[in-house]
Every structure is written in C-alpha cells, then in structure tokens.
Amino acid sequence: DAKTTQPPSMDCAEGRAANLPCNHSTISGNEYVYWYRQIHSQGPQYIIHGLKNNETNEMASLIITEDRKSSTLILPHATLRDTAVYYCIVRALFGNEKLTFGTGTRLTIIP
Amino acid sequence: DSGVTQTPKHLITATGQRVTLRCSPRSGDLSVYWYQQSLDQGLQFLIQYYNGEERAKGNILERFSAQQFPDLHSELNLSSLELGDSALYFCASSSPSGTTIYNEQFFGPGTRLTVL
Numbered sequence: 618d619a620k621t622t623q624p625p626s627m628d629c630a631e632g633r634a635a636n637l638p639c640n641h642s643t644i645s646g647n648e649y650v651y652w653y654r655q656i657h658s659q660g661p662q663y664i665i666h667g668l669k670n671n672e673t674n675e676m677a678s679l680i681i682t683e684d685r686k687s688s689t690l691i692l693p694h695a696t697l698r699d700t701a702v703y704y705c706i707v708r709a710l711f712g713n714e715k716l717t718f719g720t721g722t723r724l725t726i727i728p
Numbered sequence: 729d730s731g732v733t734q735t736p737k738h739l740i741t742a743t744g745q746r747v748t749l750r751c752s753p754r755s756g757d758l759s760v761y762w763y764q765q766s767l768d769q770g771l772q773f774l775i776q777y778y779n780g781e782e783r784a785k786g787n788i789l790e791r792f793s794a795q796q797f798p799d800l801h802s803e804l805n806l807s808s809l810e811l812g813d814s815a816l817y818f819c820a821s822s823s824p825s826g827t828t829i830y831n832e833q834f835f836g837p838g839t840r841l842t843v844l
Contacts, residue, residue: 651832660730660818660835661771704771714822715761715784716833718771 621705626723635692637722639705642686647709650681652690653716654701661704661718664690700726731755732836734819740842746807749839753800753821759783760802761822761833762794766815777802809843816840 622640629635641650651666665672665679667688672679678691692699704721708714731754741747753760762774764787773786777796788794791809796802806813817840820833 655771658816658838658840660732660820660837661833662730662835663832666832714759714831714833715773715776715786716763716771716820717773718763720770 621707621719623703623705623719623722625720626725628725628727629692629695630727631697632694635695635699635724635726637690637692637703637705637724638687639690640687641705641707644685644707648707649709650679650685650688651706651708651716652677652679653704653706653718654699655704655721656698656701661716664703695724695726697726697728700724730834730836732819732821732834734817734836734839736839737837738840738842740844741809742844743809743811745809745843746805747809747841749804749806749817749819749841751802751804751819751821751836753802753819754834757821757823757834758800759822760796760800761820762788762802762804763818763820763835764815765818765838766812769815771818774804806841811843814841814843 652664653661655661667679681688702721733752735750758779761776765771774788776784780796794804816838818838820835822833
C-alpha cells in the first residue's frame, strides 16, 4: 500500500469548514483513498473513500487532485463532536484488505 | 453503533497470564480483522479471518493466536503476557469483497488490556 503523509495536528473553529490534507504521491492506479477517524479511544469510523473523482456523503467531501498525488477531506460545518484523529489510508479495493494506519491528523474543533 | 461487539471492555491481568478477547461481527459479515493500538506503535493490523479461514497476517506475535468459529464470531488469544502487550485491541468486520462497493471495515468499541 502507498504511504501517506498528514499534518500531525490542526485546529478549526466550530461551524467552519475543516480541510484536512493528505499526500500520497506513490499511489498506484488501482488504489483508493480512504478516510477513517477515531474519536478519543473509540473504534475507528469509516468516513469516505474515492478513486479519482470527488466524492460526497452525509459526513464529508473528498477532493482528489487530478494527478491523484494528494487529497483533501472536507467537513463542511465542523462541530465539537468532530474532534478526533483523522486517518488517510491508501489501499486497493480488492485483494489486500487490511488497513494500514499512519499517525493521522489530530483535529481539534475550537468552540 | 457499528454493529460489532467486543467483550470484555476492560481486562486487567498479570504478566505471564493468558487471556481471550471475543468479537462478534456485524450480521452477515464474513471477514473479521484484529488490530492492536498501543501508545508507541499506533494502530497495527494483526490478523484477518474470512469465513473461518485465516486470510492475512500482519504483525502478530507468535504468543498471539486467533480463530473464527462457524457462527463467525472470533477470538484473539494472548498468552505469556508481557507489560508491552498492554494496549487497545480492536476487532473490525466487513462484507465480502465484491458484494459491496465500499468494503469498508466497521470497528468494535475495543478491549482495553492492562498487563501489570
């Protein structure tokens, strides 16, 4: 699986959009970008994933650059409950199914 | 609530002992994964079972073993425990590849193991 690089921490004001970047310059053609988050010591929670097109669901939006070497997770209206560690993971959709977690970004939502 | 259950929530034991952690996957999920989260190593994949068979192995110590039973619940056995085995142990489950678009993993609440 390709390696990812994320900033260790970020702050965002409550109600504003939180934009979390991820670099994955060695991503290969069959690899998807997945985002998970972990709130305090709870089990990680799936957020969204994408291949090359931008994706949106009820939780977030995922913007992937045209060259697929980086992506941004957007939480449109951050709330205090979005304070968590966010993990960007690259892996193929089929085949090796394990998730390889990096150190993630600790996002703190400021009231 | 992810639909994945893990017992017990907390476990405190002594070095050298053996413990068993239990996981019940979401209804219909055939794959079960075990992950360990310690302060110095982060979240690490240990092992995956698919419909009763071992499918993938990660950084799992020889002192650790797992199995998946016919009813698809899984157990992680940790033996000859050391202080460094203190960690959160998560179980996750997913649907079979090809049956869902996302194949995302759903995580349980974890078992916090403390070895004294």
